[in-house]
Amino acid sequence: MLSFWRHGYEATSLSDLTSAMGITAPSIYGAFGDKKTLFLEAVQLYVSGPVNAETIIDSAPTSRHAAAGLLEASAVGFTGRDTPRGCLLASSTISCSAAAADVQAELASIRRKIETRLKEKILRDTKTGAAPPEANAGALAGHIMAVIQGMSTLARDGASREKLRQIAAAAMLGWPA
């Protein structure tokens, strides 16, 4: 999975996987079917890990806390010592061939779900008074998602955890109320 994280879906070859996992190709195909399924199961592990977006959003008291929590988790998670830089979900199928368009769409769908969940959290806050009623929930959620995507690329380019934290702080400067 680290190979998928580091090099992306298509640039990771079966021989990369066999040598990293310590098993041979027929075992992989017996257990997972094909490369695509193996990748999507790795993604599923990633997005439902101990620190995952849905949990952060749902357990936050307000949408502001949710946004800040997502950004902080990203700053930490994208610069881990024992993992590749950046985000598996954000970087592994950004550009790929037409043959992988369905995998790309699958990951885009996961990203959209996270954005929608954040947007609805903001919307609820505008109704309860925890956020100004005129706040543009779609724009705010989209902005946070864009920043997270960008932090992934910056982490891959070598940005430090502290730099990502400063970017997160700059992103939260415009949060309403």
Next chain:
Amino acid sequence: MLSFWRHGYEATSLSDLTSAMGITAPSIYGAFGDKKTLFLEAVQLYVSGPVNAETIIDSAPTSRHAAAGLLEASAVGFTGRDTPRGCLLASSTISCSAAAADVQAELASIRRKIETRLKEKILRDTKTGAAPPEANAGALAGHIMAVIQGMSTLARDGASREKLRQIAAAAMLGWPA
């Protein structure tokens, strides 16, 4: 070049290029040397085109105008009718094999140059009074770059030009002064 833009550096094959350019493989190698050089020349064309980051930054009256101008140019450029979605510079080497690490580093260097130029514009404004002296130039510039990176991915995922404009507006809400 559109093939590089749409599918990225490694996912674009020589046969994609020959059929798109209407010439044969030996002609490409005679003219450019290899695939890597051809790609980097395409990137050079892209980043020095009629609407390019350096010009936007340098011709803006203030760093605030520069940031807003970069975001607006991104919203428009990433959703063009006759070009692939997103940004060639932001998406074509996000994840690639170890063999393309040098190409990846080259594009990262170009992105860093743009960020540095924006940061220095902000720094100058903090000295002339056009921006508050306590503004964190590095964080602000990094934030704008992250948003642009993220807008590229969102555009690829299908976000409309209007959606990107709203994200840009949300990103500028926190701009100081």
Next chain:
DNA sequence: ACACTTCTATAGTGACCGATATGAAACAAC
């Protein structure tokens, strides 16, 4: 001990990758 199932490794499938050697066609010089 023996038949049977399960698992995995060796070896190889056709297809495509980036990059070229080779030969034919077009053109310039005289």
Next chain:
DNA sequence: GTTGTTTCATATCGGTCACTATAGAAGTGT
């Protein structure tokens, strides 16, 4: 008209891709 040079396409290079057919090893039940 002949020669030398340049241009470009056909055909092919070795290598790697995702994937699998085959066969042997390990384990189980009786």
